[in-house]
Amino acid sequence: MTATQTPSPGTTETPSPGETHRPLRADARRNRERILESARQVFAECGADAQIDDVARHARVGVGTVYRHFPTKEALMVELVRQQFRLFADRAREALEELEDDDASFTALEAVMRRNAETTASDAALRYVLTAAGQHIWDQARDEQQDLMSATEELLGRARSAGKVRADARSSDVGMLMCGVCSTMGRIAPGFDWRRHLELAIDTLRPR
Amino acid sequence: MTATQTPSPGTTETPSPGETHRPLRADARRNRERILESARQVFAECGADAQIDDVARHARVGVGTVYRHFPTKEALMVELVRQQFRLFADRAREALEELEDDDASFTALEAVMRRNAETTASDAALRYVLTAAGQHIWDQARDEQQDLMSATEELLGRARSAGKVRADARSSDVGMLMCGVCSTMGRIAPGFDWRRHLELAIDTLRPR
Amino acid sequence: MTATQTPSPGTTETPSPGETHRPLRADARRNRERILESARQVFAECGADAQIDDVARHARVGVGTVYRHFPTKEALMVELVRQQFRLFADRAREALEELEDDDASFTALEAVMRRNAETTASDAALRYVLTAAGQHIWDQARDEQQDLMSATEELLGRARSAGKVRADARSSDVGMLMCGVCSTMGRIAPGFDWRRHLELAIDTLRPR
Amino acid sequence: MTATQTPSPGTTETPSPGETHRPLRADARRNRERILESARQVFAECGADAQIDDVARHARVGVGTVYRHFPTKEALMVELVRQQFRLFADRAREALEELEDDDASFTALEAVMRRNAETTASDAALRYVLTAAGQHIWDQARDEQQDLMSATEELLGRARSAGKVRADARSSDVGMLMCGVCSTMGRIAPGFDWRRHLELAIDTLRPR
DNA sequence: AATGAATGAGGTTTCATTCAT
DNA sequence: AATGAATGAAACCTCATTCAT
Numbered sequence: 001m002t003a004t005q006t007p008s009p010g011t012t013e014t015p016s017p018g019e020t021h022r023p024l025r026a027d028a029r030r031n032r033e034r035i036l037e038s039a040r041q042v043f044a045e046c047g048a049d050a051q052i053d054d055v056a057r058h059a060r061v062g063v064g065t066v067y068r069h070f071p072t073k074e075a076l077m078v079e080l081v082r083q084q085f086r087l088f089a090d091r092a093r094e095a096l097e098e099l100e101d102d103d104a105s106f107t108a109l110e111a112v113m114r115r116n117a118e119t120t121a122s123d124a125a126l127r128y129v130l131t132a133a134g135q136h137i138w139d140q141a142r143d144e145q146q147d148l149m150s151a152t153e154e155l156l157g158r159a160r161s162a163g164k165v166r167a168d169a170r171s172s173d174v175g176m177l178m179c180g181v182c183s184t185m186g187r188i189a190p191g192f193d194w195r196r197h198l199e200l201a202i203d204t205l206r207p208r
Numbered sequence: 209m210t211a212t213q214t215p216s217p218g219t220t221e222t223p224s225p226g227e228t229h230r231p232l233r234a235d236a237r238r239n240r241e242r243i244l245e246s247a248r249q250v251f252a253e254c255g256a257d258a259q260i261d262d263v264a265r266h267a268r269v270g271v272g273t274v275y276r277h278f279p280t281k282e283a284l285m286v287e288l289v290r291q292q293f294r295l296f297a298d299r300a301r302e303a304l305e306e307l308e309d310d311d312a313s314f315t316a317l318e319a320v321m322r323r324n325a326e327t328t329a330s331d332a333a334l335r336y337v338l339t340a341a342g343q344h345i346w347d348q349a350r351d352e353q354q355d356l357m358s359a360t361e362e363l364l365g366r367a368r369s370a371g372k373v374r375a376d377a378r379s380s381d382v383g384m385l386m387c388g389v390c391s392t393m394g395r396i397a398p399g400f401d402w403r404r405h406l407e408l409a410i411d412t413l414r415p416r
Numbered sequence: 417m418t419a420t421q422t423p424s425p426g427t428t429e430t431p432s433p434g435e436t437h438r439p440l441r442a443d444a445r446r447n448r449e450r451i452l453e454s455a456r457q458v459f460a461e462c463g464a465d466a467q468i469d470d471v472a473r474h475a476r477v478g479v480g481t482v483y484r485h486f487p488t489k490e491a492l493m494v495e496l497v498r499q500q501f502r503l504f505a506d507r508a509r510e511a512l513e514e515l516e517d518d519d520a521s522f523t524a525l526e527a528v529m530r531r532n533a534e535t536t537a538s539d540a541a542l543r544y545v546l547t548a549a550g551q552h553i554w555d556q557a558r559d560e561q562q563d564l565m566s567a568t569e570e571l572l573g574r575a576r577s578a579g580k581v582r583a584d585a586r587s588s589d590v591g592m593l594m595c596g597v598c599s600t601m602g603r604i605a606p607g608f609d610w611r612r613h614l615e616l617a618i619d620t621l622r623p624r
Numbered sequence: 625m626t627a628t629q630t631p632s633p634g635t636t637e638t639p640s641p642g643e644t645h646r647p648l649r650a651d652a653r654r655n656r657e658r659i660l661e662s663a664r665q666v667f668a669e670c671g672a673d674a675q676i677d678d679v680a681r682h683a684r685v686g687v688g689t690v691y692r693h694f695p696t697k698e699a700l701m702v703e704l705v706r707q708q709f710r711l712f713a714d715r716a717r718e719a720l721e722e723l724e725d726d727d728a729s730f731t732a733l734e735a736v737m738r739r740n741a742e743t744t745a746s747d748a749a750l751r752y753v754l755t756a757a758g759q760h761i762w763d764q765a766r767d768e769q770q771d772l773m774s775a776t777e778e779l780l781g782r783a784r785s786a787g788k789v790r791a792d793a794r795s796s797d798v799g800m801l802m803c804g805v806c807s808t809m810g811r812i813a814p815g816f817d818w819r820r821h822l823e824l825a826i827d828t829l830r831p832r
Numbered sequence: 833a834a835t836g837a838a839t840g841a842g843g844t845t846t847c848a849t850t851c852a853t
Numbered sequence: 854a855a856t857g858a859a860t861g862a863a864a865c866c867t868c869a870t871t872c873a874t
Contacts, residue, residue: 028833048341051868053836062835063870073869124340131391132341134255138395145397172399173408179395180388180405186343187387189353191380197388200381204412233853236858260844270860275845441874444837464672464757467864478839483866540756547807548757550671554811561813588815589824595811596804596821602759603803605769607796613804616797620828652854675847677857686856687849697848839871850860 032069034059036083039076043125048132052076078140081129085144088116092151099158106164109155110202113178117198120182131183149175166207177201240277242267244291247284251333256341260284286348288333293352296324300359307366314372317363318410321386325406328390338390357383374415385409448485450475452499455492460540464548468492494556497545501560504532508567515574522580525571526618529594533614536598547599565591582623593617656693658683660707663700667749672757676700702764704749709768712740716775723782730788733779734826737802741822744806754806773799790831801825 038059042050052073056063070076095108120126129137138145153171160169181201185194246267250258260281264271278284303316328334337345346353361379368377389409393402454475458466468489472479486492511524536542545553554561569587576585597617601610662683666674676697680687694700719732744750753761762769777795784793805825809818 025833031834047343049868052870053868056836063837064835064872065833067870068833071870128340130340132336132339135394135396138397142397149398170399172397172401173404175397176392176400176402176405177388177408179392180385180409183338183340183391184384184387186340187346187384189346189350189380189383190357191378192384193380194384196381197384200385200412201388204408208416233856233858235853239858257843259842264861271844272846272861273859276858279845281844441837443873447838463759465864468866469864472840479866480840480868481838484837487866489865544756546756548752548755551810551812554813565814586815588813588817589820591813592808592816592818592821593804593824595808596801596825599754599756599807600800600803602756603762603800605762605766605796605799606773607794608800609796610800612797613800616801616828617804620824624832649854655855676849677847680857687858688851688856689854691849692854695849835874837871837873840868843867844865846864847862848860850858852858853856 028069031059031061031065035061035066035069035076036079039080040123040125043077043080043128044123047124047128074137074140077129077133078137080125081133081137081141082144084126084129085141085148087119088112089144089148089151091115092148092155096151096155096158099155102158102162103164105155105158105162106205109152109159109165109174109205112155113174113202114198116178117181117194121185121194124186127182127185130179145175163207165205169205173205177204236277239267239269239273243269243274243277243284244287247288248331248333251285251288251336252331255332256285256336282345282348285333285337285342285345289337289345289349290352292327292331292334293349293356295327296320297352297356297359299323300356300363304359304363304366307363310366310370311372313363313367313370314414317360317367317373317382317413320363321382321410322406324386325389325402329393329402332394335390335393338387353383371415373413377413382413385412444485447475447477447481451477451482451485451492452495455496456539456541458541459493459496459544463540463544490553493545493549494553496541497549497553497557498560500542500545501557501564503535504528505560505564505567507531508564508571512567512571512574515571518574518578519580521571521574521578522621525568525575525581525590525621528571529590529618530614532594533597533610537601537610540602543598543601546595561591579623581621585621589621593620652693655683655685655689659685659690659693659700660703663704664747664749667701667704667752668747671748672701672752698761698764701749701753701758701761705753705761705765706768708743708747708750709765709772711743712736713768713772713775715739716772716779720775720779720782723779726782726786727788729779729783729786730829733776733783733789733798733829736779737798737826738822740802741805741818745809745818748810751806751809754803769799787831789829793829797829801828 035055039050039055042055042058046054052066053063055076056066059066066076070079091112095112099105099108120130149171152174156165156169156171156174159165160167178201181194181198184192184197187194243263247258247263250263250266254262260274261271263284264274267274274284278287299320303320307313307316328338336342337349357379360382364373364377364379364382367373368375386409389402389405392400392405395402451471455466455471458471458474462470468482469479471492472482475482482492486495507528511528515521515524536546565587568590572581572585572587572590575581576583594617597610597613600608600613603610659679663674663679666679666682670678676690677687679700680690683690690700694703715736719736723729723732744754752758753765773795776798780789780793780795780798783789784791802825805818805821808816808821
């Protein structure tokens with residue numbers, strides 16, 4: 001289930017290949033989308049204790065339909081995480097494609113980080129899965145993570161060779177730092193401000 | 209449905225002077241400690257969805273006893289977190305007292321950060337609260353947070369005047385960074401390593 | 417914590433036209449009936465402290481099903497009361513329809529009172545809710561009460577104009593007297609006999 | 625436990641004789657009174673589901689003390705009811721003693737009924753017992769009931785021989801009617817008014 | 833393929849009663 | 854004799870999942 005498959009990045013709709021998936025009927029696919037979208041909203045509102053029934057109701061679909069598409073509540077959350085990682089990977093690759101000059105690579109990385117942070121900030125569901133979701137959920141999104149990592153690594157490599165990041169920076173550092181930033185997003189405490197946290201994180205990556 | 213009850217035992221160490229707390233009977237106090245300790249262990253094992261029954265069993269106490277001391281599961285977690293914050297604040301103050309020379313202040317801060325991180329790494333309950341799902345609980349430990357913050361601020365001030373930290377460093381930065389580090393503690397992902405994350409965080413605070 | 421749910425199935429017979437009640441699926445309706453019937457029996461046996469679990473078991477239904485139909489134990493009891501008031505109102509109206517002559521009106525009222533008393537006597541659950549159930553349960557059956565009252569009032573009006581009842585008799589008197597009679601039904605004490613009490617009550621209504 | 629003992633009417637303080645009761649120590653007796661009084665008040669406020677803890681708190685006594693005096697919650701309620709019945713019997717006998725002329729006997733009965741009704745109206749505990757749910761408790765106050773009945777019978781006999789009540793009136797009728805009146809005391813419903821109910825009941829006893 | 837009713841294990845909490853202090 | 858902390862069975866209710874329609 002891990003290494004063999006080409007992770008077909010960015011194709012949100014195409015469900016993880018490798019298994020025989022006769023393409024979904026048009027309405028089924030539409031339902032799938034609706035469910036995912038609803039899940040995102042409902043989790044955003046209710047956090048962990050969102051109920052499948054709520055998701056179903058929000059998607060105007062019976063619970064059974066949700067379960068037809070996602071055998072488990074967890075599976076649904078996993079898919080949410082995967083989608084997000086795919087999106088982030090896409091952004092990284094996009095940045096890479098548009099990158100004309102290694103000197104701009106760090107700026108590009110920064111931009112991606114900022115954009116991803118904004119996305120996360122406005123999506124409580126995402127924040128929830130990134131910070132609170134159990135490890136087992138992360139584990140099931142390993143492929144997407146790796147894809148994201150390697151896209152990031154590439155960007156980082158370019159920056160490194162241009163001397164724009166600290167020499168020991170790794171893509172996993174970017175991941176950890178971003179996780180950290182996201183973890184302070186909901187927090188209300190005097191002085192807490194995730195945008196500042198983000199700037200600190202970006203700063204951390206800079207060469208000394 | 210009836211009336212007030214459970215006089216909210218409050219903090220063990222500092223018996224919050226606002227309310228009349230006749231000191232707990234010796235055995236009650238012992239039980240309270242046992243419950244708290246058990247809670248910490250059980251939550252560490254099972255995460256947030258540990259059950260009160262398990263806590264009670266682990267403490268060799270009836271469920272009712274747990275509820276006599278903590279009217280709610282949440283209340284129990286809140287107390288756990290408060291204790292932890294108090295511990296952290298104590299450490300900061302301790303460091304402050306032992307500090308002989310402003311030049312050592314950053315080293316002292318570092319040491320405190322490392323120690324706190326280790327503590328958190330082995331306390332899943334605390335980690336949970338630092339999570340999106342734990343928002344609610346975090347909010348109820350405001351006083352302890354502020355206390356921690358101000359202790360940190362003092363330490364930071366000393367370091368700042370000795371030029372050992374970046375000039376714009378604030379205690380809330382330390383808080384955010386530490387939250388960030390802790391948020392990666394549970395994560396198993398290629399390259400993820402909270403100790404490295406911690407070093408990055410400490411680095412971030414250094415003057416450039 | 418989440419959102420609305422359980423669309424409050426409402427009255428079985430008269431699907432209270434205010435809300436959109438798509439009629440229950442055949443099996444659901446059957447279950448609903450079964451639950452209500454079981455509740456009646458279980459409450460009859462155990463009085464107030466009948467447990468929902470028992471009702472469910474008696475109806476050969478999962479607890480969840482009971483709660484799907486009645487969001488609360490109280491709601492279940494309320495429905496029981498409502499049903500009964502509806503039955504009584506129906507009887508009053510029936511009597512009214514069959515009434516050919518105002519002179520027979522008091523006899524008709526008497527008959528209804530006797531019939532209702534017999535019904536209550538043989539239904540401990542009903543007795544329980546009529547006498548012991550908290551006011552808030554009664555409150556939620558206000559509509560049915562009023563309906564019953566007005567049906568009674570009509571019957572009483574006819575009797576009044578025929579001079580067959582005391583001039584100051586009101587339908588609420590009938591209600592109070594009947595409640596009184598029912599309250600002595602379970603009582604075991606020398607000389608206590610609800611049928612005699614009922615005769616006294618009927619007598620009370622007679623013109624002097 | 626039933627017939628042998630002379631029910632020592634009116635002596636509220638002296639606990640049911642027949643068993644060896646070394647007289648309570650002065651403070652114990654005081655406590656007993658306080659508990660009983662508190663129970664009355666607490667039950668009045670919270671109905672049957674008042675908690676022993678509340679009673680204890682109200683009496684400024686530990687729960688243990690309550691249990692020392694009354695082995696069971698039920699036992700406490702039973703005693704409450706007994707006291708009440710004793711009080712009612714006392715009133716009847718008092719009326720009897722003060723009665724100078726048989727012609728005044730019905731007026732005296734009326735007065736007793738009114739007074740008892742008022743008392744009951746402000747005693748939810750007693751009312752609870754008159755309810756289907758209180759059957760159990762009622763049964764344990766048989767002796768006091770009988771005493772009350774016979775006192776009532778005497779009063780009624782005088783009235784009967786003076787032709788002031790309906791010829792077939794029995795003391796159990798008075799009991800049933802009073803139970804009936806009391807059963808409407810808690811009820812709030814349009815037109816319900818126990819004082820009117822009481823007048824109807826008194827009327828019922830009048831000769832036609 | 834979709835629906836939503838049914839399921840029931842399992843969770844939190846309450847409270848009459850016991851028992852150590 | 855008094856206290857109130859401890860007990861734990863049992864109550865109510867939830868919600869992920871299954872299954873008949």
